[in-house]
Amino acid sequence: MFTRDEFNNIKSISRRTVKRYSFILAFTSVVLGLCSLWFLKWVDLNFTSTVRIVIALSTFLIFLIVVGLLVIKLKHVTKLSSPKCPHCGISLIGDSLRIVSATSRCDSCGGQVIG
Numbered sequence: 001m002f003t004r005d006e007f008n009n010i011k012s013i014s015r016r017t018v019k020r021y022s023f024i025l026a027f028t029s030v031v032l033g034l035c036s037l038w039f040l041k042w043v044d045l046n047f048t049s050t051v052r053i054v055i056a057l058s059t060f061l062i063f064l065i066v067v068g069l070l071v072i073k074l075k076h077v078t079k080l081s082s083p084k085c086p087h088c089g090i091s092l093i094g095d096s097l098r099i100v101s102a103t104s105r106c107d108s109c110g111g112q113v114i115g
């Protein structure tokens with residue numbers, strides 16, 4: 001069981017961590033997207049149509065893989081950094097976190113989280 005201050009401290013650390021990873025995800029997506037557009041423009045000017053299609057699809061696939069991995073990492077970090085229910089051990093994220101903040105009880109098992 002957490003005290004109110006401990007719970008708020010963990011919540012605040014989790015929020016900062018998620019915010020930092022969200023920024024990395026957004027920044028990487030935008031920079032990679034812009035680089036892809038620039039690269040595809042260059043490919044358009046220098047290659048034949050069949051090669052262009054292969055390179056464009058490969059570039060898009062690489063973009064999707066990198067952004068997808070960053071999204072998976074963000075979800076993982078969110079789950080790891082969030083406070084856990086001391087009774088059932090679930091990660092208190094989103095609505096569960098708001099419910100615990102308001103009622104001091106886990107919405108999954110009903111156990112007292114904040115004492």
Ligand SMILES: [Zn+2]
Pocket residue numbers: 085086087088089090106107108109110111
């Ligand atoms: Zn619980």
